[in-house]
Amino acid sequence: IVRERQTKLRNLLVVMGCDFRAYWLGTFLADMTLLFIVYIVMVISWSIAEMDNFTGASECYFILLFFLIQIIAFAYMCSWMFTEARSAIYVTPSVILGLIISPNLLLGIIFVVFDNGLGLFSLDGQTQGGIILWGLAFMTPCGNYFGSMLDAVYDTSGFITFAPSWSDCLIISIVESAVFFAFAYWMDLKCVAVLQKEVLGENEIDIAGV
Numbered sequence: 247i248v249r250e251r252q253t254k255l256r257n258l259l260v261v262m263g264c265d266f267r268a269y270w271l272g273t274f275l276a277d278m279t280l281l282f283i284v285y286i287v288m289v290i291s292w293s294i295a296e297m298d299n300f301t302g303a304s305e306c307y308f309i310l311l312f313f314l315i316q317i318i319a320f321a322y323m324c325s326w327m328f329t330e331a332r333s334a335i336y337v338t339p340s341v342i343l344g345l346i347i348s349p350n351l352l353l354g355i356i357f358v359v360f361d362n363g364l365g366l367f368s369l370d371g372q373t374q375g376g377i378i379l380w381g382l383a384f385m386t387p388c389g390n391y392f393g394s395m396l397d398a399v400y401d402t403s404g405f406i407t408f409a410p411s412w413s414d415c416l417i418i419s420i421v422e423s424a425v426f427f428a429f430a431y432w433m434d435l436k437c438v439a440v441l442q443k444e445v446l447g448e449n450e451i452d453i454a455g456v
Contacts, residue, residue, distance in 0.1 A: 247273065247322065249331035251437075260438050270431060274318065281314040299399040305412055306398050313391040316419045319426035320387050326433050346389055349381025376408030383415045387422075390415050 250256045259269060288310060292300040300306050324341065328334040353374060379396070382389025394415030396402060402409055410418075 247325045248328050248334045252330055256434075256437075266435065266438060270434070277318050277321075278314070281318065285310060285314060303398045305416075306395065309391065309394045309398060309412060309416060312416060312419045312423070313387060313394075316387040316390065316423045316426070319423040319430070322430035323426040326430065342386055342388060345386040346382065348385055349378050349389075352381065353377055372405060372407040375406040376410075379406065379409045383410050383418050384422075387419070390419050390422075394419075 250259075289307065291297075292306075321338075324338055325334060327341075328337065357374075379389075379393045383393045384390075393410055394412040397409065397415070398412040
């Protein structure tokens with residue numbers, strides 16, 4: 247998507263009259279087709295490796311599917327951070343890593359200031375683990391996938407309290423995917439509207455000159 251904007255291909259599609267909804271639907275289907283291959287490979291690998299915890303939990307298949315959809319939506323949203331495809335390729339992994347680390351950093355700051363510093367409250371290790379998982383579920387698709395799979399496959403109640411369930415993570419994934427898609431759609435709609443005005447203005451100038 248970034249490369250299409252960088253090379254003005256998106257502008258060309260607009261000038262040629264490409265339907266706005268058809269463009270986004272086609273882009274999504276193309277990306278989903280590629281990632282669905284990853285989905286099939288992962289499901290097959292579960293069976294080959296005899297990972298009964300995964301193959302025996304039907305929710306794992308839904309979690310993986312919605313994770314791929316959320317990844318696509320997240321990528322569409324992040325694409326508006328960049329004007330060059332090369333920057334998007336190099337910087338996006340750092341952005342994801344920063345989002346994964348951020349819940350740990352925030353919890354560390356809260357612990358130092360409010361626990362060790364002011365002594366207002368204290369959090370045990372089990373509660374801290376649950377808070378981190380909630381933070382990961384909200385901050386990044388990868389963290390959401392990790393938290394949901396962890397709950398679906400393993401019983402973490404013995405060492406983590408207040409952790410999100412796989413259904414909680416799935417709801418977060420669906421809602422965030424809708425928000426990410428809506429944001430990308432809205433941003434593109436604004437840019438296309440500006441381009442259409444420019445094209446229309448040029449046509450009016452040509453007509454006036456004739």
